[in-house]
Amino acid sequence: MNQFYKMKGILRQFSIARTPQQNGVAERRNRILIEDARTMLADSKLPTTFWAETVNTACYVQNRVLVVKPHNKTPYKLFHGITPTLSFMRPFGCPITILNILDHLGKFDGKADECFFVGYSLNSKSFRVFNSRTRIVEKNLHIRFSENTPNVVGSGLDWLFDIDALTRTMNYEPIVAGTQSNGFVGTKPSDNAGQARKETQPVKNYILLPLRTVDPPFS
Numbered sequence: 741m742n743q744f745y746k747m748k749g750i751l752r753q754f755s756i757a758r759t760p761q762q763n764g765v766a767e768r769r770n771r772i773l774i775e776d777a778r779t780m781l782a783d784s785k786l787p788t789t790f791w792a793e794t795v796n797t798a799c800y801v802q803n804r805v806l807v808v809k810p811h812n813k814t815p816y817k818l819f820h821g822i823t824p825t826l827s828f829m830r831p832f833g834c835p836i837t838i839l840n841i842l843d844h845l846g847k848f849d850g851k852a853d854e855c856f857f858v859g860y861s862l863n864s865k866s867f868r869v870f871n872s873r874t875r876i877v878e879k880n881l882h883i884r885f886s887e888n889t890p891n892v893v894g895s896g897l898d899w900l901f902d903i904d905a906l907t908r909t910m911n912y913e914p915i916v917a918g919t920q921s922n923g924f925v926g927t928k929p930s931d932n933a934g935q936a937r938k939e940t941q942p943v944k945n946y947i948l949l950p951l952r953t954v955d956p957p958f959s
Contacts, residue, residue: 773798784833785891786856793858793868793877797832800860830857830867835889838869839882857885 745752755762760771776798777791786794803815804824816824837852845851858877859868866879 772802776802780832784831784856786833786858790833790858790870793870794832797859800862801829828865829860830885831887832859833857833891835886835891836869837884837886838871838880841880841882842878855880855883857883 742752760768763771773795777794780794780798781788781790804826805814807814808818811818814824834857836855836857838855840851840853853874854872855869856872857867858870861868861879864879866881867883868877869880869883870877
């Protein structure tokens with residue numbers, strides 16, 4: 741790589757670690773998106789599996805809110821020439837209720853599904869929501885927002901945000917990696933199961949000694 745840079749006349753320089761002041765425009769923009777996405781996930785109590793939806797929503801909002809200093813305009817107005825509308829924006833991750841328009845419902849079947857708001861559609865005026873019943877992200881416009889309802893970790897279905905609750909319903913015994921007393925890396929069960937095994941099985945120590953016979957097998 742250094743030979744290629746030298747052949748092309750490029751001077752290769754490195755920045756100091758943990759110094760965001762030396763980052764370029766692209767690195768600074770990427771850092772802003774990641775910090776906004778981290779804050780949105782922490783505020784909404786949603787798991788990190790929604791990081792892609794969070795970054796897309798952060799980029800969508802910043803293009804319509806942040807003002808470019810040289811032009812005193814937002815990126816959306818610079819590209820399209822019109823001022824964007826902000827009245828339709830809602831808090832990320834807030835609980836919502838949507839009208840089920842995808843399934844063929846009976847006369848007495850429920851028409852409402854509980855969801856979470858996760859973003860905006862880029863090619864229509866609909867919203868992107870995570871349906872707790874179907875466990876997929878879909879687009880819908882018939883939405884009732886519950887902005888005053890705070891999110892709680894593990895709300896809704898137990899398995900949705902709590903992996904431990906999901907493993908308990910499957911009767912699964914979690915296994916974690918650990919280091920045994922003999923210094924070899926292996927696997928050990930959970931703390932309760934490991935404690936029960938320690939109480940029932942006594943500790944035994946073995947010593948390996950060489951085996952010698954009276955008559956040697958070879959002359």
